[in-house]
Amino acid sequence: MQKTYYDPADLKKFGKISEWNEELGAKFFDYYGKVFEEGALTEREKSLIALAVSHTIQCPYCIDAYTGDGLQRGITKEEMMEALHVAAAIRGGASLVHGVQMMNKVNKLDM
Amino acid sequence: MIKSLHKRESALANSKRQLEILSNGIFQKGVLPTFKEKISETNEFPLKAKKLEILQINVGYMCNQVCSHCHVDAGPDRKEIMTRETMIQCLNVIKNTGAHTLDLTGGAPEMNPNFRWFVEEASKAGIKDFIVRSNLTIITANKKYNDLPEFFKKHNVHVVSSMPHWTRGKTDKQRGYGVFNASIEALKMLNAVGYGMPENKLRLDLVYNPSGAFLPSNQKSMEKDFKKALLEAFNIHFHNLFAITNLPISRFLDYLIASENYEDYMYALVEAYNPAAVANVMCTNTLSVSWDGYLYDCDFNQMLQLPVNSKVKHISDYNEDLLEGRNIVMSQHCYGCTAGAGSSCQGSVI
Ligand code: SF4
Numbered sequence: 001m002q003k004t005y006y007d008p009a010d011l012k013k014f015g016k017i018s019e020w021n022e023e024l025g026a027k028f029f030d031y032y033g034k035v036f037e038e039g040a041l042t043e044r045e046k047s048l049i050a051l052a053v054s055h056t057i058q059c060p061y062c063i064d065a066y067t068g069d070g071l072q073r074g075i076t077k078e079e080m081m082e083a084l085h086v087a088a089a090i091r092g093g094a095s096l097v098h099g100v101q102m103m104n105k106v107n108k109l110d111m
Numbered sequence: 112m113i114k115s116l117h118k119r120e121s122a123l124a125n126s127k128r129q130l131e132i133l134s135n136g137i138f139q140k141g142v143l144p145t146f147k148e149k150i151s152e153t154n155e156f157p158l159k160a161k162k163l164e165i166l167q168i169n170v171g172y173m174c175n176q177v178c179s180h181c182h183v184d185a186g187p188d189r190k191e192i193m194t195r196e197t198m199i200q201c202l203n204v205i206k207n208t209g210a211h212t213l214d215l216t217g218g219a220p221e222m223n224p225n226f227r228w229f230v231e232e233a234s235k236a237g238i239k240d241f242i243v244r245s246n247l248t249i250i251t252a253n254k255k256y257n258d259l260p261e262f263f264k265k266h267n268v269h270v271v272s273s274m275p276h277w278t279r280g281k282t283d284k285q286r287g288y289g290v291f292n293a294s295i296e297a298l299k300m301l302n303a304v305g306y307g308m309p310e311n312k313l314r315l316d317l318v319y320n321p322s323g324a325f326l327p328s329n330q331k332s333m334e335k336d337f338k339k340a341l342l343e344a345f346n347i348h349f350h351n352l353f354a355i356t357n358l359p360i361s362r363f364l365d366y367l368i369a370s371e372n373y374e375d376y377m378y379a380l381v382e383a384y385n386p387a388a389v390a391n392v393m394c395t396n397t398l399s400v401s402w403d404g405y406l407y408d409c410d411f412n413q414m415l416q417l418p419v420n421s422k423v424k425h426i427s428d429y430n431e432d433l434l435e436g437r438n439i440v441m442s443q444h445c446y447g448c449t450a451g452a453g454s455s456c457q458g459s460v461i
């Protein structure tokens with residue numbers, strides 16, 4: 001067993017996922033490719049969303065990939081950091097908003 | 112202001128040292144395939160020169176800027192300048208070849224004391240596309256250059272200018288403090304005389320090259336982003352954006368090594384190798400002339416001191432029959448021209 005869970009070299013092997021199930025792999029990569037094509041949102045906007053989401057799901061591969069992708073597209077570090085704060089705000093807010101549930105419960109049970 | 116590698120007496124100022132690094136690498140991950148091996152896979156080796164279409168003349172390495180990525184290692188401390196005598200030899204060739212494009216580069220070509228004379232003489236030769244690669248800031252650097260937009264217009268010059276980003280921070284980091292503001296000012300001056308305006312024939316194109324150890328993104332979508340940003344913030348217009356890959360030579364190579372990005376960058380270039388780009392690399396229809404009149408397959412080979420593989424070595428001996436069909440001289444830096452959508456002085460090649 002290797003000593004670390006993540007190896008940067010594995011990112012390049014992502015496509016190999018299809019080897020053990022070609023049909024589903026192909027469907028996924030097809031979908032993935034389409035998602036990132038320009039539509040109502042530009043490719044640039046999609047890249048920033050992907051960067052923010054990768055921080056929310058804390059995927060080091062995606063963070064690596066979409067930081068590089070952002071640089072290539074001319075996205076500035078200020079834009080990247082703002083996108084991250086949006087992700088962090090939603091993440092924090094999502095925890096906090098459940099506080100209402102806690103408050104409801106306390107209010108119901110407490111005298 | 113940083114100094115050129117030359118002035119700093121850096122080991123990398125020596126082209127032999129650069130070629131050594133490119134060929135032998137500083138590689139831990141294994142050996143990179145040679146460019147020759149790579150293009151042999153699709154039977155493209157040796158790559159042969161076709162008929163001359165673009166004559167690129169480097170009129171000197173002197174520049175008012177010292178950009179951190181400069182493959183020429185240009186700067187105010189570089190004194191190599193083309194003489195009028197060599198210019199006359201170039202003019203003779205321009206008049207006698209079927210080349211449709213003349214491309215003046217440097218350094219800042221405008222700093223050559225014979226620049227205006229040369230443009231005036233060359234523009235009489237009836238070249239279809241007469242390009243001057245202007246770094247923009249030279250236009251505002253000194254009063255004596257302020258009329259350059261008018262001068263370019265008079266001779267119907269096609270202006271091609273570098274602009275690494277539409278934000279001040281990124282541009283100044285790569286090209287020097289204050290470059291962004293001066294470039295915006297110069298672009299406004301060019302627009303004011305008609306350059307780059309949507310319906311105007313006076314062509315103004317911008318060159319984008321990445322401000323770090325990464326490849327450029329899609330040229331068309333970058334152009335859209337540049338146009339939107341420059342129009343919204345400064346009401347600036349231009350025609351096309353050329354996306355250019357930084358080649359791992361000279362000051363960019365120095366940066367790659369110092370920032371410990373060299374190995375990964377070379378791998379990224381090889382990984383992005385696109386066999387479809389090989390047929391369109393610019394050396395197949397271009398000839399590059401150095402300030403002292405020697406001939407090279409491209410500006411990069413010129414900086415690496417890799418002269419053309421032909422009996423004809425100097426512009427004064429120019430001979431189309433001997434130069435056409437010559438084998439192009441290639442090394443590992445050529446991966447930069449064939450990565451992704453390919454890269455040339457005219458942007459991506461696919
Ligand atoms: S990149 Fe161009 S403007 Fe910058 S130093 Fe080199 S020649 Fe001068």
Ligand code: SF4
Binds near residue numbers: 393412439441
């Ligand atoms: S660097 Fe590019 S243009 Fe020059 S010889 Fe190599 S492939 Fe051709």
